[in-house]
Amino acid sequence: MNDTEARFRLSTSTSRPEPDSGAQPQKPLRADAARNRAKILDAAREVFSEYGRDAQMDEIARRAGVGVGTVYRNFPTKQSLAVAIVEQRFDAISDWVAREMLTDPDPWRALERSFQWCAEMQLRDRGYAEIVGTLAGAAPAQHLSGGPLGPSVEQVEGLLGLTAAWVERAKAAGVVRADLKASDMPPLYAALASIVQAGVLDWRRSVEIVLDGLRPRPAR
Amino acid sequence: MNDTEARFRLSTSTSRPEPDSGAQPQKPLRADAARNRAKILDAAREVFSEYGRDAQMDEIARRAGVGVGTVYRNFPTKQSLAVAIVEQRFDAISDWVAREMLTDPDPWRALERSFQWCAEMQLRDRGYAEIVGTLAGAAPAQHLSGGPLGPSVEQVEGLLGLTAAWVERAKAAGVVRADLKASDMPPLYAALASIVQAGVLDWRRSVEIVLDGLRPRPAR
DNA sequence: GTTCAAGCGGAACCGGAACTCCGTTTCCGG
DNA sequence: CCGGAAACGGAGTTCCGGTTCCGCTTGAAC
Numbered sequence: 001m002n003d004t005e006a007r008f009r010l011s012t013s014t015s016r017p018e019p020d021s022g023a024q025p026q027k028p029l030r031a032d033a034a035r036n037r038a039k040i041l042d043a044a045r046e047v048f049s050e051y052g053r054d055a056q057m058d059e060i061a062r063r064a065g066v067g068v069g070t071v072y073r074n075f076p077t078k079q080s081l082a083v084a085i086v087e088q089r090f091d092a093i094s095d096w097v098a099r100e101m102l103t104d105p106d107p108w109r110a111l112e113r114s115f116q117w118c119a120e121m122q123l124r125d126r127g128y129a130e131i132v133g134t135l136a137g138a139a140p141a142q143h144l145s146g147g148p149l150g151p152s153v154e155q156v157e158g159l160l161g162l163t164a165a166w167v168e169r170a171k172a173a174g175v176v177r178a179d180l181k182a183s184d185m186p187p188l189y190a191a192l193a194s195i196v197q198a199g200v201l202d203w204r205r206s207v208e209i210v211l212d213g214l215r216p217r218p219a220r
Numbered sequence: 221m222n223d224t225e226a227r228f229r230l231s232t233s234t235s236r237p238e239p240d241s242g243a244q245p246q247k248p249l250r251a252d253a254a255r256n257r258a259k260i261l262d263a264a265r266e267v268f269s270e271y272g273r274d275a276q277m278d279e280i281a282r283r284a285g286v287g288v289g290t291v292y293r294n295f296p297t298k299q300s301l302a303v304a305i306v307e308q309r310f311d312a313i314s315d316w317v318a319r320e321m322l323t324d325p326d327p328w329r330a331l332e333r334s335f336q337w338c339a340e341m342q343l344r345d346r347g348y349a350e351i352v353g354t355l356a357g358a359a360p361a362q363h364l365s366g367g368p369l370g371p372s373v374e375q376v377e378g379l380l381g382l383t384a385a386w387v388e389r390a391k392a393a394g395v396v397r398a399d400l401k402a403s404d405m406p407p408l409y410a411a412l413a414s415i416v417q418a419g420v421l422d423w424r425r426s427v428e429i430v431l432d433g434l435r436p437r438p439a440r
Numbered sequence: 441g442t443t444c445a446a447g448c449g450g451a452a453c454c455g456g457a458a459c460t461c462c463g464t465t466t467c468c469g470g
Numbered sequence: 471c472c473g474g475a476a477a478c479g480g481a482g483t484t485c486c487g488g489t490t491c492c493g494c495t496t497g498a499a500c
Contacts, residue, residue, distance in 0.1 A: 252497070
């Protein structure tokens with residue numbers, strides 16, 4: 001699973017690590033350096049998904065076939081590397097939602113599939129719950145602090161927008177409760193991810209209950 | 221908030237730290253030692269609830285007004301201290317369920333209150349989500365490994381029993397879906413705790429959705 | 441009051457993991 | 471093909487936090 005990364009945003013791309021925003025020309029990296037940067041990102045993705053925040057820099061360097069020094073030349077700190085990975089993951093989520101969830105002609109089925117996908121993601125990536133949790137916790141007006149890790153404000157708003165679009169479609173189709181709001185959804189995904197993370201084998205059962213909670217309220 | 225601990229199980233009580241199970245007589249601790257052990261447990265409770273697993277032994281010792289050495293004489297390892305605290309918390313949960321949830325004449329209201337309580341607990345104890353997650357993940361036949369931390373098998377089964385009792389009452393009263401099982405509940409509490417942990421301010425909204433999912437299914 | 445084992449404090453130890461430094465290697469413009 | 475700037479590697483440094491050790495203090499049995 002390599003080079004699935006061409007479509008990611010500049011800040012994590014195979015160009016020079018941004019010393020600061022604003023200076024755009026950025027002489028491109030030397031050929032080997034660019035290659036290494038890509039290898040590092042791939043390795044980091046792998047190691048973070050296996051060990052979550054306990055991933056070790058040495059291990060990442062080893063899997064990238066590179067010295068630690070090289071890792072640190074590209075990402076001055078473990079934190080910054082983690083952020084880059086989180087941003088990639090976040091974009092992957094947005095991609096999926098846009099591609100799979102918004103194009104499905106049946107919004108309810110799209111919802112079911114999205115929960116399924118969320119659970120699978122958590123199963124294969126130990127850091128997933130935290131990412132989704134970040135999104136859920138990034139409430140509307142909470143953009144001030146910009147917690148420890150976390151995707152950018154634009155990323156959060158983008159995904160929230162996609163979610164809102166789905167909610168509209170679903171409500172129009174009458175398949176969900178009439179009072180559903182876009183902001184209701186992220187916490188539910190975060191919840192599912194954490195359930196899977198906790199090792200609950202029968203997470204589908206929890207999904208079933210939540211889905212029932214999302215259905216249109218019966219006319220009184 | 222001191223000495224709320226008389227009712228906890230022996231292994232965390234103010235008696236000698238168990239060198240092994242089986243040797244029961246256990247000369248009682250010297251008076252000052254017993255006092256210190258209690259102070260340590262109180263401090264640990266406090267620090268763990270503030271910092272979760274990042275709690276530091278030195279800080280615990282400091283708040284207990286005791287040297288680190290004393291902490292280690294009572295709990296040979298940070299892990300063992302953490303386990304003691306987890307067991308206390310777990311018992312507190314069981315207590316609450318037995319006292320508040322099973323005695324409430326209205327099972328539905330008891331359910332609502334329990335979610336409320338769960339959220340409040342998470343708010344005041346950073347380690348709460350992990351405990352509830354452990355419970356949820358401790359599926360029926362999964363008692364083999366005995367993960368990293370975690371309450372004892374008997375504790376888990378005890379609480380599961382209480383939950384089952386509530387489910388029966390609620391079903392008898394016809395206030396919940398007919399197919400509800402005791403094992404459905406722990407994941408929902410774990411989910412709520414994690415939502416609150418993620419910093420979702422409007423967690424009541426998520427609760428509302430889940431509650432709707434728990435209501436009796438409308439006759440088709 | 442004396443004695444001494446139980447208990448205490450906290451400086452020192454130690455391992456692990458993030459990060460730095462610098463001698464060596466590699467790319468690439470001329 | 472050469473020179474030197476850019477990049478590399480990985481041993482070494484630093485920091486941090488759990489755990490140990492040992493000389494001192496104190497409770498309690500006589």
